[in-house]
Amino acid sequence: KAGVTQTPRYLIKTRGQQVTLSCSPISGHRSVSWYQQTPGQGLQFLFEYFSETQRNKGNFPGRFSGRQFSNSRSEMNVSTLELGDSALYLCASSVEGASGNTIYFGEGSWLTVV
Amino acid sequence: GQNIDQPTEMTATEGAIVQINCTYQTSGFNGLFWYQQHAGEAPTFLSYNVLDGLEEKGRFSSFLSRSKGYSYLLLKELQMKDSASYLCAVRDVIYNQGGKLIFGQGTELSVKP
Numbered sequence: 001k002a003g004v005t006q007t008p009r010y011l012i013k014t015r016g017q018q019v020t021l022s023c024s025p026i027s028g029h030r031s032v033s034w035y036q037q038t039p040g041q042g043l044q045f046l047f048e049y050f051s052e053t054q055r056n057k058g059n060f061p062g063r064f065s066g067r068q069f070s071n072s073r074s075e076m077n078v079s080t081l082e083l084g085d086s087a088l089y090l091c092a093s094s095v096e097g098a099s100g101n102t103i104y105f106g107e108g109s110w111l112t113v114v
Numbered sequence: 115g116q117n118i119d120q121p122t123e124m125t126a127t128e129g130a131i132v133q134i135n136c137t138y139q140t141s142g143f144n145g146l147f148w149y150q151q152h153a154g155e156a157p158t159f160l161s162y163n164v165l166d167g168l169e170e171k172g173r174f175s176s177f178l179s180r181s182k183g184y185s186y187l188l189l190k191e192l193q194m195k196d197s198a199s200y201l202c203a204v205r206d207v208i209y210n211q212g213g214k215l216i217f218g219q220g221t222e223l224s225v226k227p
Contacts, residue, residue, distance in 0.1 A: 033214065043201065043217040056214050090156060092215075103147065103205075103215065105156045108221075 001025065004093050004106035012112045018079040021027045021109045025072050025093030032074040033103070034066060037088040046089075049074055077113075116140050118218035120202050125224045126192055134187045134221045137204035144207040147215065148176050148187045151199045160187070160200075189223075197225045 005024040013019050025032050033056075034046040045058040049068035066076040072093075078085055088110055094103045118138045126132040137147070145164040149157035163169055163178035163185060176190040189196055199220040206216050 035215070035217075042219045043203075043215075045216070046215040048214055058214065088156075096200075102159055102162060104159055107156045 004091055006089075006106035006109050007090050008109060009107065010110045010112075012114060013081050015081055015083060017081050018077060019081060019111060020075055020077045021089055021091075021111075023074045023076075023091030023093075023106060025074070025091075026064050026068055026104060028106075029093035029095055030072050031094045032068055032072065033092045033094075034074070034076050035090045035092065035105075036060075037090060037108075038086075043090070046076065081113045083113050086111060116216050118202055118204060118205065118216055119151075120200075120221045121217040122219065123222040123224070125226060126189075127190075128192055128194060128225055128227050130192050131188065131190050132192060132223065133201050134202075134223070136185045136187070136218060138183050138185070138202070138204050138216075138218075140204050140206050140216055142207040143180065144205045146176075146178055146185050147203045147205065148185075149201040149203065151201060151220070153198075169192055192225050194225050194227070197223060199223070 007022045031050045033048040035043050037043045047054055047055040047066050052068045063079045068074045089107045090108045092103050092105045120136045147162050148160040150160050152224040161176035163176050168177045171211045174192045178185045199222050201220045202218040206214055
């Protein structure tokens with residue numbers, strides 16, 4: 001069974017640009033969540049999608065957005081990139097959002113903003 | 115507020131046993147997770163507790179006391195490869211739908227020969 005797949009794995013962007021990250025959840029998993037990990041702030045919740053609907057959102061500015069497609073694949077977008085957006089962006093999938101006892105993470109997308 | 119506390123770092127000897135504690139205060143609770151994360155890699159799922167008690171899985175065990183807002187991860191027969199960051203996370207449920215993981219800052223475990 002394939003795990004959570006994230007693309008691209010590594011990317012470098014310039015301040016002011018925008019970036020789109022992609023996540024394919026484990027087959028059968030309908031809930032997809034996104035997290036940002038930085039050395040200073042640790043792992044922080046960005047948003048959660050279930051059946052193409054955003055169900056929860058973390059405390060991030062509107063420059064961070066996402067969506068989920070009918071096949072449960074998800075994308076997140078960051079517009080007008082800032083240096084502080086440099087981080088590891090992790091996608092996690094689970095069978096359901098509110099129940100289910102396992103949440104699996106993908107390998108992450110390393111974003112560097114210069 | 116939402117708060118999860120765990121020690122910043124711990125050191126243990128190969129072959130020994132180590133216990134990593136986690137205390138939490140969250141507005142909602144629908145399970146506590148432990149993840150292992152090696153430097154430069156994604157978190158790997160270790161355990162999940164939603165009811166009080168001990169869950170054992172090989173060399174790893176996790177305990178939960180909901181009334182005390184407390185959990186621990188127990189690692190037995192430590193190996194050098196167990197050197198990693200261990201993350202405690204609580205699933206906070208909002209309106210009984212969905213949920214988000216609230217993470218502690220992680221405990222950096224160093225296993226020495």
